[in-house]
Amino acid sequence: MDISERVRDIARSNESPFVVMDLDIVEDNYDQLIKDISGVRVFYAVKANSHPKIIKRLYDLGSSFDVASRGEIEMLLNMGIPGSRLSFGNTIKKEEDIRFAFNKGINYFAADAEMELEKIARNAPGAQVYLRLAMNGSDSDWPLSRKFGTNIDHVKKLVVYANDLGLAPIGVSFHVGSQCYDKYSWKDALMQVADIFWFAKLEGIKMTTINLGGGIPVKYVRDIPTVAEIANVINESIDEYFNFTERPTLFIEPGRSMVGNAGILVSRVLLRSSKEKKDWVYIDAGVYHGLMETIENLRYTVVVDGKDDHPKKTFTLAGPTCDSIDVVYDEVELPEDVTLGDIVYFVNAGAYTLDYKTHFNGIEGPYALFLDEVTVRSTHETNVADS
Amino acid sequence: MDISERVRDIARSNESPFVVMDLDIVEDNYDQLIKDISGVRVFYAVKANSHPKIIKRLYDLGSSFDVASRGEIEMLLNMGIPGSRLSFGNTIKKEEDIRFAFNKGINYFAADAEMELEKIARNAPGAQVYLRLAMNGSDSDWPLSRKFGTNIDHVKKLVVYANDLGLAPIGVSFHVGSQCYDKYSWKDALMQVADIFWFAKLEGIKMTTINLGGGIPVKYVRDIPTVAEIANVINESIDEYFNFTERPTLFIEPGRSMVGNAGILVSRVLLRSSKEKKDWVYIDAGVYHGLMETIENLRYTVVVDGKDDHPKKTFTLAGPTCDSIDVVYDEVELPEDVTLGDIVYFVNAGAYTLDYKTHFNGIEGPYALFLDEVTVRSTHETNVADS
Secondary structure: OOOOHHHHHHHHOOOOOEEEEOHHHHHHHHHHHHHHOOOEEEEEEHHHOOOHHHHHHHHHHOOEEEEOOHHHHHHHHHOOOOHHHEEEOOOOOOHHHHHHHHHOOOOEEEEOOHHHHHHHHHHOOOOEEEEEEOOOOOOEEEOOOOOOOEOHHHHHHHHHHHHHOOOEEEEEEEOOOEEEOOOHHHHHHHHHHHHHHHHHHHOOOOOOEEEOOOOOOOOOOOOOOOHHHHHHHHHHHHHHHOOOOOOOEEEEOOOHHHHHHHEEEEEEEEEEEEEOOEEEEEEOOEOOEEOHHHHHOOOOOEEEOOOOOOOEEEEEEEOOOOOOOOEEEEEEEEEOOOOOOOEEEEOOOOOOOOOOOEOHHHOOOOEEEEOOOOOOOOHHHHHHHHO | OOOOHHHHHHHHOOOOOEEEEOHHHHHHHHHHHHHHOOOEEEEEEHHHOOOHHHHHHHHHHOOEEEEOOHHHHHHHHHOOOOHHHEEEOOOOOOHHHHHHHHHOOOOEEEEOOHHHHHHHHHHOOOOEEEEEEOOOOOOEEEOOOOOOOEOHHHHHHHHHHHHHOOOEEEEEEEOOOEEEOOOHHHHHHHHHHHHHHHHHHHOOOOOOEEEOOOOOOOOOOOOOOOHHHHHHHHHHHHHHHOOOOOOOEEEEOOOHHHHHHHEEEEEEEEEEEEEOOEEEEEEOOEOOEEOHHHHHOOOOOEEEOOOOOOOEEEEEEEOOOOOOOOEEEEEEEEEOOOOOOOEEEEOOOOOOOOOOOEOHHHOOOOEEEEOOOOOOOOHHHHHHHHO
């Protein structure tokens, strides 16, 4: 998402911090995924940005949803979205939430352990489950395999166990790791999934569905493979590895890649200081207020309004709380004349900014503004009209 | 705080996760500080646990409050606490919040930079300020000096600058680092403060107030100095270093030490699994839901209800979200037969558990229960009566 004149106008005329979102970009992201990956069904990962306007737009486009908890399920049901559009993708579920979900018509459940299958069998008898395969997550910013998923031999055992419990083990899910840079990670995963499907076929269990998970990267600083490139790898791998069975149904659970580039976080400088030969800039967003992913080393492009082309120097950039963890970047290049009141943009910050926030220190985190509903006096246009 | 039978009864009969708090322990902590440090005025650091019942009890005991933001100020004012009981201790303040605070009768402001003094002078003319001295924070779990405070030479310049701006530089604050293990850290700080007071005296500026900050430790796993031991060091240092002036007024800003040992976090096991030769236990509290300090290496004592004396083995303990960061401990000793539904206690978890939480994944963080107002059928007493 570009820092357009309209975005700058909005930034200058609204109290910070906030995230300005462009729903048309979300729509473009959805359309591209549908177009590029043959026959894929999108389950948007609600956790990435649970704002109702984003959910609504995606629902109208035909999206389904990956939900992590009863809280997310209730929010979507209350918006009129039927349970048939939801998949309960968290592998760590409360038993009563499984029962609640099943009673509301949700029929996809994830699992990576015997005990989770037993919980599902008790509370959602006969439900469709997909078993989560662990990938090594190499060359992704947040490999997820340590906490989620299990190895291929264990997945095969779980397929049989699910079947024994009266569940329908329809598929396998995997996640290459959040913000994955290597398009061949998907190929590696699909080869393993094919091996599991083949095993199941020999066991007389019909598996039909591959859940491709998330992991499609968003452009922050480092170069990324395009969606089309990743989709090509997926399409070719399906053709190559699944010729022994009918073409599998494909699910995908994009979160970051659906909303990341559709938002810009807008903050303001509260203080600049020099101490111990270091220069500090403090802003009104921070680790506890929208920028939590920065302590996990996410590097956003940071731009100071009106000073884009000024000479730069190195600063430490920190948030507004009385907490030493609340340091956004130890070293970041900012205009050397950055000062009190300057607007600081974090580009492509539409994911994991509105939902990670706390109320710590009594400080509100960023709120959301949508390009299509903000009316703002354009300083640019006014200047033109005045001239 | 002990895991008493009453706590166990409450744990067994309430939905988790929650923090059970004992206000009498908060009162004991307050009383001990007042008794041990001669003439000290307590400003409770609201950020550690901002629950209104805790604020109310401390206010009734005579406490003042260290506030970090307009949000905290408004909450306390709305409870009927006058601005004269508040100190705006955050060194990174919004200008409009300074003005708001000053108009509400707050007259203590912290600063560690020229620009912050200018903001205070513009919005709270003539206000009393204390300058924050940076300590090295050695032998504390969270040294705060990197982000807050500045060195002694800079503090002296700020004293003069504040005076030139028409402010009243009445004192110096410091913070030895959160959870500080070395009682002599306070002695080191006070020697430096005395040097600043002496400098100010020569400049014709009268400084009267020492803000001892926070940092008094809470017992988690490692042994800690007692409050009495720390108080002795403080009292002796005041006598030793400040004989050139009238006895300074002492402020202290305890947060963790006022509430940490007054709470127990209660969670339940959602899943147990084995994969890649590691054993995992997943609970309904986690990094995003009450246990954020664990990713900063805080080691709580972890107890599984009813299995205190069972043989132990090593587990990885993780939270309930679809996020790989949400791992509480990579290695922790738990009863080898820990399983679904077991209650897991985190001892001395009254600080930074209720206030750090997010709503991430649509999951609610822990709520608060107070020992004095929970009515619960005691399983223990009932068993006795039944027999």
